[in-house]
Amino acid sequence: MNQLRIGRGRYASLNDRVFDTVNILLMLLLVVVTLYPFVNTLAISFNDAIDSVSGGIYLWPRVFTLDNYAHVFQQSQILNATMISILRTVIGTVVQVFCSAMVAYTISRPEFVLRKFVSITFILTMYFSGGLIPTFLLMRDLHLIGTFAIYIIPGLIGVFNLIVIRSFIEGLPEGIIESARIDGAGEFMTFIRIVLPLTVPVLATVALFAGVYQWNSWFDVFLYNSSKKHLSTLQYELMRILQNTNSQSSSRQVDFFAQAANRGQTVTPKAIRATMTIVASVPIILVYPFLQKYFVHGMTVGGVKE
Amino acid sequence: MMSVPFVIWLIIFRYVPVWGWIMAFQDHKPGRSIWDQKWVGFKHFEFLFTDDSFYRVMRNTLAMGFIHLVLGFVTAITLAILLNELRSIVFKRTVQTISYLPHFISWVVASSIITTALHPEEGIINEILVWLGIIDKPIMWMGEGKYFWGIYGLSVVWKDLGWNTIVYLAAITMIDPAQYEAAEIDGAGRFRRIWHITLPGMKPVIVVLLIMNVGQILEFGVETQLLLRNPMNMDYAETLELFVLRWGIEQGNFSFATAAGIFKTVISVILLFIANGIAKRLGEARLF
Numbered sequence: 001m002n003q004l005r006i007g008r009g010r011y012a013s014l015n016d017r018v019f020d021t022v023n024i025l026l027m028l029l030l031v032v033v034t035l036y037p038f039v040n041t042l043a044i045s046f047n048d049a050i051d052s053v054s055g056g057i058y059l060w061p062r063v064f065t066l067d068n069y070a071h072v073f074q075q076s077q078i079l080n081a082t083m084i085s086i087l088r089t090v091i092g093t094v095v096q097v098f099c100s101a102m103v104a105y106t107i108s109r110p111e112f113v114l115r116k117f118v119s120i121t122f123i124l125t126m127y128f129s130g131g132l133i134p135t136f137l138l139m140r141d142l143h144l145i146g147t148f149a150i151y152i153i154p155g156l157i158g159v160f161n162l163i164v165i166r167s168f169i170e171g172l173p174e175g176i177i178e179s180a181r182i183d184g185a186g187e188f189m190t191f192i193r194i195v196l197p198l199t200v201p202v203l204a205t206v207a208l209f210a211g212v213y214q215w216n217s218w219f220d221v222f223l224y225n226s227s228k229k230h231l232s233t234l235q236y237e238l239m240r241i242l243q244n245t246n247s248q249s250s251s252r253q254v255d256f257f258a259q260a261a262n263r264g265q266t267v268t269p270k271a272i273r274a275t276m277t278i279v280a281s282v283p284i285i286l287v288y289p290f291l292q293k294y295f296v297h298g299m300t301v302g303g304v305k306e
Numbered sequence: 307m308m309s310v311p312f313v314i315w316l317i318i319f320r321y322v323p324v325w326g327w328i329m330a331f332q333d334h335k336p337g338r339s340i341w342d343q344k345w346v347g348f349k350h351f352e353f354l355f356t357d358d359s360f361y362r363v364m365r366n367t368l369a370m371g372f373i374h375l376v377l378g379f380v381t382a383i384t385l386a387i388l389l390n391e392l393r394s395i396v397f398k399r400t401v402q403t404i405s406y407l408p409h410f411i412s413w414v415v416a417s418s419i420i421t422t423a424l425h426p427e428e429g430i431i432n433e434i435l436v437w438l439g440i441i442d443k444p445i446m447w448m449g450e451g452k453y454f455w456g457i458y459g460l461s462v463v464w465k466d467l468g469w470n471t472i473v474y475l476a477a478i479t480m481i482d483p484a485q486y487e488a489a490e491i492d493g494a495g496r497f498r499r500i501w502h503i504t505l506p507g508m509k510p511v512i513v514v515l516l517i518m519n520v521g522q523i524l525e526f527g528v529e530t531q532l533l534l535r536n537p538m539n540m541d542y543a544e545t546l547e548l549f550v551l552r553w554g555i556e557q558g559n560f561s562f563a564t565a566a567g568i569f570k571t572v573i574s575v576i577l578l579f580i581a582n583g584i585a586k587r588l589g590e591a592r593l594f
Binding site: 012015016020021023024026027030031033034035036037038040041055059099102103118121122125127128129130131132133134135136137138142153154156157191212215216217218223229235236237238240242270273276277280281284289292295296300 | 312313315316318319320321322323324325327329334335382388389391392393397400401402403404405406408410411413414415417418419421422423427428430464467469472473476483489495497521528529532533536547550551553554560564565567568570571574578
């Protein structure tokens with residue numbers, strides 16, 4: 001069949017060739033539209049701040065410098081935000097993957113009588129929620145506002161991830177789990193020793209989703225922890241910089257430039273913004289292409305099976 | 307047994323907030339328990355429906371939700387089909403990997419990129435449009451409300467186009483190759499094969515995703531709008547969720563904001579059922 005198509009491709013009609021050419025051009029356009037903004041931001045972040053003001057930086061820095069990055073990381077606030085971002089990503093991901101896998105394992109066991117009920121209770125929450133305000137008040141009543149825990153606890157289990165892991169576990173040969181039972185392993189030991197190692201491929205998928213979610217979160221910081229400077233994240237710091245560039249010269253920004261000026265350095269909002277944009281996105285850009293196989297599989301399973 | 311703590315977690319964090327809906331029928335005073343509040347019936351809902359800004363907010367939410375839904379589906383399905391028609395596997399893989407990129411960055415990063423591209427003096431969009439002679443002078447894209455819906459639509463497409471093709475491409479690989487072979491022998495050209503084989507093969511997935519997304523129409527509207535809005539385009543940018551945020555968190559009127567939130571959830575569930583019902587009527591795949 002493949003051979004047939006390739007064979008015909010060689011003698012493709014004019015129509016076919018026009019189609020292919022247009023198609024390839026469209027794809028190239030897509031690639032350019034997707035990549036250009038990143039390349040351009042990267043170029044500006046490595047270009048001298050004062051020089052950038054005159055514009056005309058497209059794909060490559062004109063006056064190369066590392067100063068912008070030096071400025072950004074000399075800010076204790078940014079350094080601290082980077083730490084918080086890394087912490088919440090690592091802890092949040094590990095905890096979410098472990099907890100979701102545990103629940104997925106229980107609801108995949110045929111002998112668990114409440115299996116159906118528990119699954120539905122979880123899945124229902126995908127379609128409705130209490131909403132912003134009741135959730136906010138709940139967090140306040142639980143005294144989670146202004147704490148690091150608020151980044152981790154409300155996101156303990158991701159329902160979508162739960163479904164993905166469950167369908168994977170259900171696809172495992174039943175005999176493996178049974179044999180562990182016969183050897184006298186308890187539920188928890190079976191889970192740790194047998195189920196977890198076998199589900200590594202799907203856990204990688206879920207870890208990517210959870211990690212991306214944690215790294216990119218800013219709305220919870222904005223909502224619950226905006227007054228706690230020490231719990232700010234990189235995304236939230238970038239957001240503040242963006243909002244400040246829009247509504248010129250807030251006290252924070254004046255601070256920022258005053259500090260830089262004291263050190264005899266020159267920074268501009270444009271350069272800082274580009275640099276922060278790169279800092280906030282680079283870890284994920286570097287990781288995702290290697291996990292492509294996994295997330296494509298995870299999306300397919302989770303998207304089709306509900 | 308292991309799942310017990312997590313079911314408790316689920317009830318606390320996902321179901322207790324629904325309990326908070328009671329607030330919408332009370333005049334919530336901070337510092338008192340939910341039993342100790344004054345009951346006011348549907349007062350907050352009545353006030354909501356008589357508030358002029360509520361209609362503006364509804365218009366924005368529905369318009370942007372609709373744009374998001376339609377534009378998102380059409381572009382993703384088209385891209386999936388075009389990718390499937392590429393002859394070079396390496397080229398296809400490369401385009402796919404690159405197209406997933408914007409999905410993985412946060413909306414904060416995306417909004418930074420979007421506002422940079424649309425900047426009146428330095429933005430690449432204005433430079434290209436002026437260079438092509440389409441406009442004579444740069445436009446303040448972010449400064450006028452009338453452009454906001456379009457900017458929103460293009461932003462969500464830019465960010466999630468590639469990502470949304472994953473499920474469609476998976477559906478295409480499930481199509482029996484023999485069908486294409488037969489069509490080819492019958493002399494069906496490229497477009498007819500796409501129309502008669504590829505699209506029908508994707509239909510069940512398209513329908514299920516449409517139903518799920520119709521239920522989400524009012525929910526598209528926090529992060530993106532919150533980040534892209536500014537005082538100049540506010541009239542077109544404020545959505546129901548931002549309305550809730552403004553009344554609840556900024557003004558402290560929890561009861562009124564909750565009423566608006568309930569309205570949103572109830573409409574979402576109704577839309578989900580309607581979409582599911584229509585799919586059932588038409589004999590299509592459906593969610594439940």
